[in-house]
Amino acid sequence: MSVYHALVMRDDIAQPLEAIDGIEYTHLDHGGSDSAEFEYSTDFQLLLLNFSDASLAEQDQILWDLRSGKLDLPREIPVFCRQDSPLLEHLGDGLFEKRSQFHTFLDSFYERLEQLQKHTGSSPLDKFLAHAWPRADSSFGPRWQLQSHSSYQYPLLSCLGIEDQQKTLALWRQSDVIVERELVDRVRQCPRCDSEHLNYVDICPRCKSIDINSSVSLHCFTCGHVGEQGEFQLDTALRCPTCLTQLRHIGVDYDRPLERFHCASCDHRFIEGQVVASCHNGHRHKPDELKERRLYRYGLGPAADQIASVGRIFDNRALQWGESTSIENFSWLLRWTNTSAQRHKHQHLLLFLNWEGVAEAITQLGEARALAQIAELQERLHSVIRQTDVFAEIDADKAVILLCHTSVKWLDQIAAKLASIEAANDSSVLKLQVRNFPLPSKDLPENTQQWLLAQSNKLDIDDVI
Template identity: 35%
Template sequence: MPSSSPRVAILGTAESSLSLSPLDRFGDLSELLAAPAYDVLLLDLPGPLAGQALRSLRLSESYRFSLIYCCRDQDAWCTALGDGTPPVDLGALTPLWRLWKERFALFNRGAAPERFETRVLAWLWLRSRGDIHALRDPQVPQHYRYPLLEALAIDESVNAFVWLQLMTQQGLLEEGELVDRLRLCIDCGSGRLNYVDVCAECHSLDIARQPSLHCFTCGHVAPQEHFLKDGLLLCPNCLSRLRHIGSDYDRPLENYRCRGCQAFFVDAAVEARCLDCGQVHEPEKLRVREVRHFRLAEAGRLRCRQGFVSETSHSEQFGRLNLLGARTFREMLGWQIQIVRRYREPAFSLLGLRFVNLASTLAKLGELSGHALVDSLVERLQEAVRETDRFTRSSEEHLWLLLPNTGAEGLASLRQRLARVAELLKTSEARDIELRMVGFSAPQDLLEQEDGELLLARLAGELA
């Protein structure tokens, strides 16, 4: 019979301050990995040592997804790979572990996470506030790395930045806090760049700040030392004596002189020189990359619950509609709002559908009947909408439909056609499902300063 309480162990050094005699204690990581796997680990180590131990533990199949808490000060690796500090009352570990077990059993319909994508989503799914943290590391060319992706990649070669962008475009992940903004080499993608001042004329590196004078009599401009003769200021061109600044001479704005072409200039040009490949670029032409933390999006949670096999996934069945990722849909909606706000045309409409109790009904019906019901819903929706309309699914119950070039009358007509879907839900199998609808037409319903995200939030509140 499976235990209802977790097996907890402590990994700590001889100077460990944590004194919990009932728990198994290990002083060495290799001893811990050699023992039968524990359910929950407590790392009673200084931050840097805890971070190193976490890296090794996450690479181990036994502790890849386990709850691991750092008891002392936490470094960036602890934040990226750990579960934070343990609760003050260690008895609270039991309900946390039970919740972890329940979520693991629900993930991907009980199938083990084998591919890199599913391993990452599983790790996030098992933690209600799990993030993919960016870690600053000057040893890597792009200055930042994602320790969680490196640990879960195992032997696979993964470009973290490209993979995160792809997952975000698919709607499985969403952007979190902006950490930094990098300028990268156009050729090799390195962030190791040296910005140097060069001559504005010949782009020579050999320039120097040098004070100069401007003679008002003849207009000659030259370095200040050329005007000094026997302790007096004399113009080397017209030999006029310069007594008073402002009337005889002044100091021009040109503060730099090129030792190569002898040019004078106010501001030097700037070049970005890559320290890895040696290429030279204009700063404004460098690639710009935003470094962010990432978290699991609503579509990602749907996939984790409903499974990753496209042939049996309800989410994929809805994908037969013109289904967009949540971010792409919001951007398209925002673009429509901007056009209407500026030009007052063409009109467009937005329709929100909520299938109340859909998830629980599908679970109750079982695999075969559940898919038959989803198929019927999708077919009815396909009959009611046009090829140019676009959908997104913000949760298991919420479906949003963007209707370009459709005013209030067209929206009302569509709602009538969707009454057929409501009739389908009145059958005995799906009688617990209720279809709620909310509509919006622009420009008449558009509120001042409202963007796509705020509009969706307002309409979702009306569907609650």
């Protein structure tokens, strides 16, 4: 049995932890100090937090500092706690009561971590995979945070320094790094500022005032007077204040109008108020104008296993006519095509495409609608590509096309086809930018994949054909 070294942090009143075979404890009393002030040995393979109910806020702070890289411990180190706390579900590995499973978990964790560390670097995705992939069948979800502009944040991503979480999750989902496990919630956003802190209030449909009240009204059949029920209460009976007729039987002497609300600003009576949603920035919108954001619990997708195995995402599917290929396949084909074109005097054309304004479209339309529009536009793009042309997606908003046996003299016709795709775009934010590169070219380097990525980032408005 392997022996693991555990650092145990505790407050002054917590009870000692029970011993576990194969795990050696090193105790450190937290003493109520800021956890960032401590320095720890990196030889520990396990962190155990033994805090009482009175110190759960300190426990959460240690979890946050650890996953943020502020402690002198590996940020992906397994953590178990004696007591449950709000962040344990998101940043920890469970409760100490699962100690009978510690060895199985730690053996699997460090075996997978060793495999992963051969390939990963220091990007946010690498840090995420270093935390998530060694934990077999791991998942992560959102947490409600009232002080945040968005009502939900993903604590794990926040600890990794990822600010634009919606865009990051969308890109990882498109790349199959993560997959949706469970729908946690659906929230509405202000379409102007993305605020999710909304107040729903009913207003007068005539003057839009919020000064409305519900009231019970009566209608006298004798003289036709309509007023609040209190006006008809004379002595112990109901009498019309205008004609003084005693109202004995509803439906015979009087009835109750359907208009149940009264506006104090314009004296208008109405059946139902008009509902509006107001964000804390003062923007008002009808409920059907709000954007929808879906919050999911995510698990790791097949691309995460590819990165762990070979250090990159590799598409080894058999290609079909007209189907997009991976950037790796495209890079090899580009180099071969360029060499062949130089030998046989052929002419080809390379097009770099960029959908500008993806972030703005997500802000304006919401993540689901924006990505659906981009997918629809990509589908339209496929419809105008010949079966002999080769298409590859570089990123969610970038692509490259190899037009075989096509020279620059055909650019006008190509531009017209691409313009028809952009004209079908419902969003005024998404703009298609295109840059052409004729082949053959002596400037094409041997590392075509790196060259493709560099060229795709050079697109600007002057490159539009």
